[in-house]
Amino acid sequence: MADRLIDRTLRAFSDDLSADSPVPGGGSAAAYAGAMGAALAAMVSRIASKKTDSPDQARFIEEMDGLRADFLRLVDEDSAAYARVATALKLPRKTEEEKAARQERLQTSLIAASAVPLEVAKTSRRLLDACARGIESASPMTASDIGVGALMAEAALRGAALNVMINLASVRDPVQVKALSEDLDRALEGSEDERRRTIEIVESRIAR
Numbered sequence: 001m002a003d004r005l006i007d008r009t010l011r012a013f014s015d016d017l018s019a020d021s022p023v024p025g026g027g028s029a030a031a032y033a034g035a036m037g038a039a040l041a042a043m044v045s046r047i048a049s050k051k052t053d054s055p056d057q058a059r060f061i062e063e064m065d066g067l068r069a070d071f072l073r074l075v076d077e078d079s080a081a082y083a084r085v086a087t088a089l090k091l092p093r094k095t096e097e098e099k100a101a102r103q104e105r106l107q108t109s110l111i112a113a114s115a116v117p118l119e120v121a122k123t124s125r126r127l128l129d130a131c132a133r134g135i136e137s138a139s140p141m142t143a144s145d146i147g148v149g150a151l152m153a154e155a156a157l158r159g160a161a162l163n164v165m166i167n168l169a170s171v172r173d174p175v176q177v178k179a180l181s182e183d184l185d186r187a188l189e190g191s192e193d194e195r196r197r198t199i200e201i202v203e204s205r206i207a208r
Helices: 010-018 026-049 055-089 096-137 143-168 174-188 191-206
Strands: none
Touching: 010 026, 026 055, 026 096, 026 143, 055 096, 055 143, 096 143, 096 174, 096 191, 143 174, 143 191
16 A cells, blocks of 8 residues: 555545455554554553652553554554565466465465564553553543553454464464464463453442
């Protein structure tokens, strides 16, 4: 795409997602979900810091701003990685030489297209962990916001995981598949329980 996705309006980005093209797709959407979650967590901490401006809060805000920047970078990196897969799929395959060249390029592109959403998944897990910490300092008026941040983190994590898995399904190198799959498993491990605990705390604070 000519323009960076993160420079487009929300409406234009949603239009891009709805178009009859695989790029951008679920990986970029997952990364943007993570960016929104990190932004919410940063907002909650900035509001809390107006009352208690502590070094811990400043570090948390800096951490969230860093995660948000990472997610925004990954929005475009995911689309760029899968665009290379799409390009490889279109390579000619009439001769044996063309078939071999196409397969080599496709496999390289698929591994790269698996690595990017894996980074989204790892970053999402860091955000989910951070939301679990950040809820402690959230005011009652912003508890729901960091709860949404945690939900967005899990959505980004699960969405990115699906993109890792679908790309790895076509990777022929068992060593790469094993390494990337194990990395993904570590990112996912315990995430559902952590999200549940965080949301339970949020709901206990805002229950009528």
